[in-house]
Amino acid sequence: MTAPPLTRVIEAGATAADAAADAARTLAAGGLVAFPTETVYGLGADATSGAAVARLYEAKGRPSFNPLIAHVADLGAARALARFNRDAERLAAAFWPGPLTLVLPRHAPCPVADLATAGLDTIAVRVPSHPLARAILAAFGRPVVAPSANRSGHVSPTTAQHVLADLRGRIELVVDGGPTPMGLESTIVACLDGALLLRPGALPRAQIEQLVALGEPPQGVAASADADDVPIAPGQLASHYAPRARLRLDADSVEAGEALLAFGGAPAHGAARAVMALNLSPRGDLIEAAANLFSHLRALDAAGVATIAVMPVPHEGLGEAINDRLQRAAAPRP
Ligand code: TXA
Ligand code: MG
Secondary structure: OOOOOOOEEEEOOOOHHHHHHHHHHHHHOOOOEEEEOOOOEEEEEEOOOHHHHHHHHHHHOOOOOOOOEEEOOOHHHHHOOEOOOHHHHHHHHHHOOOOEEEEEEEOOOOOOOOOOOOOOOEEEEEOOOOHHHHHHHHHHOOOEEOOEOOOOOOOOOOOHHHHHHHHOOOOOEEEEOOOOOOOOOOEEEEEOOOEEEEEOOOOOHHHHHOOOOEEOOOOOOOOOOOOOOOOOOOOOHHHOOOOOOEEEOOOOEOOOOOEEEEOOOOOOEOHHHOOOEEEOOOOOOHHHHHHHHHHHHHHHHHOOOOEEEEOOOOOOOOHHHHHHHHHHHHOOOO
16 A cells, blocks of 8 residues: 555444454555544554554654554453553553553563554554444454544544544544544543553543542653643653663774674775674665664663664655654663
8 A cells, every 4th residue: 555545434324344444454454544433533543563553644744653452352352462460450440441541561472563562562452432433343353553633733623523534544444433422532541550540531540449449740750731732851751762782873893893784885995894784674664664663772782782873764744753762762860
């Protein structure tokens, strides 16, 4: 799917099963599908495909890779992705399907692409209750990442018309199921050690507190209702993936003992010296590069080198987000 998409619209009124089958086929082909949930419209992509997830960031125009919520059909499918502690079990039993997202330790291995979780060891999962969302997830049979279906910096869409105003010509399909019932994003609770409210949302805090004690997130940790607007601060729960190795950015040569993260065809000077070398995209494709970014960084870091030399990545398109992440990973840490 490389040509600019036409953006088909299906009205799902009487034909939910057809719409769900169409959406599932489009997702399986690596396409982007906007669909209603009980909260807001989501922009869905196959969570297991790094390339599909990279296209999703490109369509939204996000200047950075924020981690995404993996939507699944039921608790069993969620258990395949993440580890549930007691609090998580209770909350899932009480509120799924529904407008609650749980941030949990991600299983290793987990079929969700590293890009979708921005390289983190945690994953946000949710089982939506909207009948169309459920039908699509059941028909597709794999996790679907879905941020709100708006362009970066805009408000979350609650109708198919909002979605089209932002994303027509950038995504393959919009499943129009009418206005979303709640109109507010899901509430996000992290169940790592204790339970923490990361984002207030459609499920009221008081209902959660009837079941589990909610701790206060440390300063600066809470996710924002619209993550698109707010750059993630260092130390924030959603952004702590960083390699152990130092990153040397815009490298045009490799020094002895370094690993190499290459981009494009022309190898860096002295590339043969690299302890280990991986190329984000030998043909210089930024979507392919984004899809490989976190897994390549992890693999090079695992080689145990002190420094990873990173060749320059152009700043256009997804390159902006790739460079944003590389700069965060290169920043000195306390
Ligand atoms: O209601 C919703 O949750 C909608 C519908 C479509 O499901 N989705 C949504 O997604 O609002 P998005 O991407 O706009 O917001 C997801 C939030 C972001 O603030 C992100 O930083 C946070 O979830 N998040 C995702 N994974 C995380 C993680 N592993 N740790 C902490 N925060 C995470
Ligand atoms: Mg959003």
